[in-house]
Amino acid sequence: MKIAFAALLVLLSVWPARSAPQPRPLRSLAVMDFELKGPTREDLAEVADYLTENLRQSNAFRRVVKVPPGGDYQQDPLSLAAKHRAQAAVLGQFSWNGQQYRLQLRLYRVAGRELLWQDEVAFSSMGGMRQACDGLTAGIAAAAAAAAGAAGQSAPERAPLRAAWGLGLGQQGVSAGTAVAGGSYLYLEGLALFNRFVGINARYAFRLFPTAGGSHLLSTHLRFQVPPGKELFLAGELGYLLSLEPQGVPAHLVGVRLIPIAGGEDEFYFELLPMALYLDVKTWKPVFALELLSLKLLFGKG
Secondary structure (H helix, E strand, O other), X not given: OHHHHHHHHHHHHHOOOOOOOOOOOOOEEEEOOOEEEOOOHHHHHHHHHHHHHHXXXXXXXXXXXXXXXXXXXXXXXXHHHHHOOOOEEEEEEEEEXXXXXXXEEEEEEOOOOEEEEEEEEEEOOHHHHHHHHXXXXXXXXXXXXXXXXXXXXXXXXXXXXXXXXXXXXXXXXXXXXXXXXXXXXXXXXXXXXXXXXXEEEEEEEEEEEOOOOOOEEEEEEEEEEEOOOOOEEEEEEEEEEEEEOOOOOOEEEEEEEEEEEEEEOOOEEEEEOOEXXXXXXXXXXXXXXXXXXXXXXXXXXX
């Protein structure tokens, strides 16, 4: 554990970082309840439904949610958008002056409440609503793309260290060895990811099958993700495993763990078919471990 932690500190000290945290690309959008002046709620629902579906089909965002109306226009809609875990929000006003409809929209980045785009259109009847919303959708998509481009600019120099802390719970199969009782183990894991590139974890597991309890495994791994910060990535870990049996001397093992497919978002990530190979430091006999699916919940932003 001490060796892994020391290696982690060395890697973080030499890894290049950026001068200031840049805004992240906008991946999720909340279409908020619009302010209504004149038209009916049914007309507003038709506009909001069409606009929401258009934004989903534009592929400008990975997730688009329509926040249901609360009766009155929200006094703080951006706080409500944050509760829906949206990175961006569309606010607006839908009005009727007796001769034409007017739809005014504004796109905000929820973090920092930054106004990214605004526009308005007018149409004489609800029959012209779809064409008007098509143009507004294109404007929102272009603004989101521009925000993503701005987030990727600025030459990196040194940046603050950002960590994501998390918990994992799962089940793994372990082969029998001279120092490890084979079977199915349930584990609880605590982990930290630094800048979405390197991390460290600690795991406790106890045997469920073929006999429950008695056999315990403690492990820690130094983790590397390639490429870092993407939706899908490959990950590898260097690990230490301590096997505790009810009868016998604790056994020490070292090895590697490979995750061929992993991915997720800021709040969680998943691992498909993670597999590990450990060697007993006394006998050098191998022990294998395999999981079908592992899920992790994150509580910070890496």
